[in-house]
Amino acid sequence: MDNPQVTCSIAMSLDGFTAGKNQSFENPFGDNFDPDLLRRWMFQEPEKNNHKKEIDAILDAGAFIMGSNMFGPANRRDSPEWKGWWGEEPPYHAPVFVLTHQQRDPIEMAGGTTFNFITEGVESALIQAKKVAGDRNISVAGGASTVNQFLAAGLIDELWLHIVPVTIGIGTRLFEGVPPLLLEPIEVGGTSVVTHIRYRILK
Amino acid sequence: MDNPQVTCSIAMSLDGFTAGKNQSFENPFGDNFDPDLLRRWMFQEPEKNNHKKEIDAILDAGAFIMGSNMFGPANRRDSPEWKGWWGEEPPYHAPVFVLTHQQRDPIEMAGGTTFNFITEGVESALIQAKKVAGDRNISVAGGASTVNQFLAAGLIDELWLHIVPVTIGIGTRLFEGVPPLLLEPIEVGGTSVVTHIRYRILK
Numbered sequence: 001m002d003n004p005q006v007t008c009s010i011a012m013s014l015d016g017f018t019a020g021k022n023q024s025f026e027n028p029f030g031d032n033f034d035p036d037l038l039r040r041w042m043f044q045e046p047e048k049n050n051h052k053k054e055i056d057a058i059l060d061a062g063a064f065i066m067g068s069n070m071f072g073p074a075n076r077r078d079s080p081e082w083k084g085w086w087g088e089e090p091p092y093h094a095p096v097f098v099l100t101h102q103q104r105d106p107i108e109m110a111g112g113t114t115f116n117f118i119t120e121g122v123e124s125a126l127i128q129a130k131k132v133a134g135d136r137n138i139s140v141a142g143g144a145s146t147v148n149q150f151l152a153a154g155l156i157d158e159l160w161l162h163i164v165p166v167t168i169g170i171g172t173r174l175f176e177g178v179p180p181l182l183l184e185p186i187e188v189g190g191t192s193v194v195t196h197i198r199y200r201i202l203k
Numbered sequence: 204m205d206n207p208q209v210t211c212s213i214a215m216s217l218d219g220f221t222a223g224k225n226q227s228f229e230n231p232f233g234d235n236f237d238p239d240l241l242r243r244w245m246f247q248e249p250e251k252n253n254h255k256k257e258i259d260a261i262l263d264a265g266a267f268i269m270g271s272n273m274f275g276p277a278n279r280r281d282s283p284e285w286k287g288w289w290g291e292e293p294p295y296h297a298p299v300f301v302l303t304h305q306q307r308d309p310i311e312m313a314g315g316t317t318f319n320f321i322t323e324g325v326e327s328a329l330i331q332a333k334k335v336a337g338d339r340n341i342s343v344a345g346g347a348s349t350v351n352q353f354l355a356a357g358l359i360d361e362l363w364l365h366i367v368p369v370t371i372g373i374g375t376r377l378f379e380g381v382p383p384l385l386l387e388p389i390e391v392g393g394t395s396v397v398t399h400i401r402y403r404i405l406k
Contacts, residue, residue, distance in 0.1 A: 014364075174218075175372070179372070190391055195398075
């Protein structure tokens with residue numbers, strides 16, 4: 001890739017949901033979306049199936065942007081003790097900009113991840129992410145509501161979809177409230193537990 | 204394939220719609236779903252891109268089942284003059300069972316297609332289709348509402364999805380009202396204008 005891209009890599013069910021209903025600390029993906037089904041492609045023989053490459057690509061960015069709901073569940077994320085889901089050394093190894101309504105000091109984690117809290121919305125987050133990403137991609141990490149805001153604002157260059165072969169019927173939908181998009185699949189692949197499609201967003 | 208399968212081959216937008224809103228004689232796929240975008244994979248260099256094989260597979264069945272809305276628009280389909288969208292020689296070349304509420308005599312078309320009208324619902328249509336299909340597959344041709352009824356009843360073995368790289372935001376959704384499904388992608392491919400995924404439905 002020549003120029004740094006704004007990418008979004010996200011898993012969704014075949015019927016378009018990135019999470020089910022009633023997301024909580026106990027059920028981060030909702031009470032009707034089995035996380036084993038959602039994530040088994042990452043953990044089930046990742047080397048053999050070339051999923052390692054996909055996972056590395058997801059995490060290969062100079063900065064990340066995520067919504068507050070991805071950072072933490074509603075009743076915990078604003079507590080000073082909450083430092084995300086990922087333990088002492090999150091897998092990002094880069095600055096992460098968390099969209100929130102609650103001002104909070106940055107949190108430095110082990111391994112180069114810093115959580116920075118942004119209260120001015122998606123465009124401000126993107127400007128700040130670009131400042132630190134250098135010549136590397138910026139990744140919009142999720143969840144759907146944040147991705148949908150970026151899509152609606154026309155700010156994403158490439159959408160890397162991981163389509164999990166289940167339908168769940170109810171939950172948080174990707175593309176909800178996003179004006180019609182025209183895309184181009186530029187790479188397609190997968191295994192018996194996931195289909196990867198990399199889209200370029202044309203307009 | 205050893206045993207005849209009940210298959211469904213259907214095109215949908217990336218956000219899950221098989222047709223837009225306000226379907227009519229003038230706009231069979233609705234007024235917000237450009238048929239050129241929906242169908243260009245069938246007509247844009249089909250030989251080169253191996254789409255010919257896909258199209259042949261769609262039409263290779265011993266019997267077809269379709270909903271009344273696929274057979275014709277609401278204000279025309281019950282007229283004795285209406286014989287479907289496909290001209291004198293429809294591409295099916297086999298018996299087609301049309302789910303309807305209006306009793307009507309069969310219509311014999313050129314090339315082996317016969318439209319038979321079924322008023323007793325999806326299971327009755329499937330029984331009658333199996334009687335004439337011999338050792339060939341039975342194809343549920345569409346539209347979404349008919350496919351969803353078959354999916355909800357657990358009657359489809361393989362779902363062949365043609366994911367068109369657009370989002371349209373509103374229309375008729377595949378999987379609407381269908382209980383959660385577990386599937387397995389068994390073939391994936393495509394070009395810059397469509398992604399084909401062949402799913403086996405596990406439960």
